[in-house]
Amino acid sequence: MSKMYYRELRCGVPVRFWMGLTLLGSIIAIGLGAAYYMEHNGHWVTGMSNQVVWGLPHVFAIFLIVAASGALNVASIGSVFGGPMYKPLGRYSGLLAIGLLAGGLMVLLLDLGRPDRLIVAMTQYNFKSIFAWNVILYTGFFAIVGVYLWTMMDRSVGKYNRPVGFAAFFWRIALTTGTGSIFGFLVAREAYDAAIMAPMFVIMSFSYGLAFFIMTLITAYIWGDREIGDLRLARLKNLLGVFVGAVLYFVLAYNLTNLYITQHHGIERFILLDGGVYTQMFWIGQILVGSILPLFLLYSPAFEKSRWAIVAASVAVLIGGFFQIYVIVIGGQAYPMNLFPGKEVIESGFFDGQVADYAPTFPEAALGIAGIALSLAMVAVGARVFKVFPETLED
């Protein structure tokens, strides 16, 4: 195999980079302004309430955090599982993982009731809380992936690449297990309280992370006027297809289990049949756009060599993934908790027995989009400052 040269990513027209960065900076500034507005006034200015306590910012945050750990997979396949086609992509995989996690955490932090108490979250730990573990898993991820990148970029520490790669791989599995368990460990609500949540989130991360990776990789190489070989893209494309299918399988297993258990028929009916916007998001967003469409684009012989089909499939996976998280997070809260089995609530001072209303507001969306913008800005700056992209990825 010929030697691989890495080089900072510079686009043909320099002004394009600065214009892009200015645009991302503006989106981030609007998001920060929105966060200030929500914190200053209190959360009543958002769509959130005492019934739907986690809103659109949580959807963005969880989506980005899940995608972050998945983005690292390409590096893991290269250095842990010895895939030579993937190895040159490892540096970018690490950079993207760090960027996505930073974006997700920014959104999560700024949606707290008291973001000024970050230091409390970082110094006071209840080790029975999966949230507390996640604080450690998320911050540790930055450190481990940072060292991992170092072993990939500095030949003097290259011999540690494989053990560090192993550590990063196990850490990322733990991280997504922890994120899924936020819901898996909730006994109160019918949509959650299921061990399958943890592995389902792991496989969701594989899918979203790779979709982000493929989409941004192709964009970066167009941007920098560099070449990617068809064979390498075909590998990534096939892998994405497998991951999309695997997510669909987990969704099927989760829903079939709930359909079997009488106690869970209510929540299943809500999501699958008469939950209004949540039912539409499930069938149209998650299943049609997020699963069936990308599988068609990835496996149809008509699009075998089409790069646009690969990009379109990746975008569809991300849109579907976003709706999947929305249905899990918001749909699971909107459906009322069954405090009194066998009884109908005919009067309540706190919306018992009623499907909760939730309509996201502009500031929530602005904060969430700012998270994506921060991720992309970090990746853009990182790729320009560090040598993460190979000069060419021709086969």
Add this chain to the structure above:
Amino acid sequence: MSNKCGPPSTDRRRFIGGTLAAAGAMTLAPGVILHAVAANDKATAGASGEHRWGMVIDTDRCADGCSACVDACNKEHGLEGQGRPATDAVWIRPVKLKDRQTGHVNRLVMMCQHCEHPPCVDVCPTNASFKRVDGVVLVDRHRCIGCRYCMMACPYKARSFVHEALSNQSVNAPRGKGCVESCTLCVHRIDAGVMRTACQDACEKEGHAAIVFGDLKDPKSEIRRVLKTHDSVQIRADLELNTGVRYLNL
């Protein structure tokens, strides 16, 4: 602009290293100082493990249309609504139920059930949600970061998030924007030696006497006598949380 690969710039590395070190120091320094202050300020616990405070609510006595307990709770703890029911704090609420099979109607009040194994305490990342040794489940408003995970975890929908800035607070219950709160079982009264809750007083004053508060560990207490002589239930008993609030005739 040249695309040629030049020698690595050490200035840039030094700048990045310096920036990271400065950011790390700025994040940690205030915490180290606060931690040192907190260590010198350990409050002495007034609660005793010899008691377990709890309540029994007789649904047959909970009168239709009555909101005396809710009003008394709001007054006692300074809970002033903003006219926004979805985000206003609710510590105690009436619920009217109809059996789907038999049509039998019940009315009761729901609040924090002061579980022996509270899910809110399990999930709280910073130990802000905690249970006192006498069974009262509370939120430490100085530690709560407002993540709302306890609200996701509570099977009784007992908690509220403070959605706006507050004024004219009651000294009985310090509250704060961005923190989570719920029924304190009138802990300020317990600690002052007044063994009656505001809701219980109001209910009795209305002549219903549907609420009995007391020490579940004291064999001579009224609550123990009622629970021994009547069949009572816990709401969502399947979760095995061993609630401190029990219901009669449900």
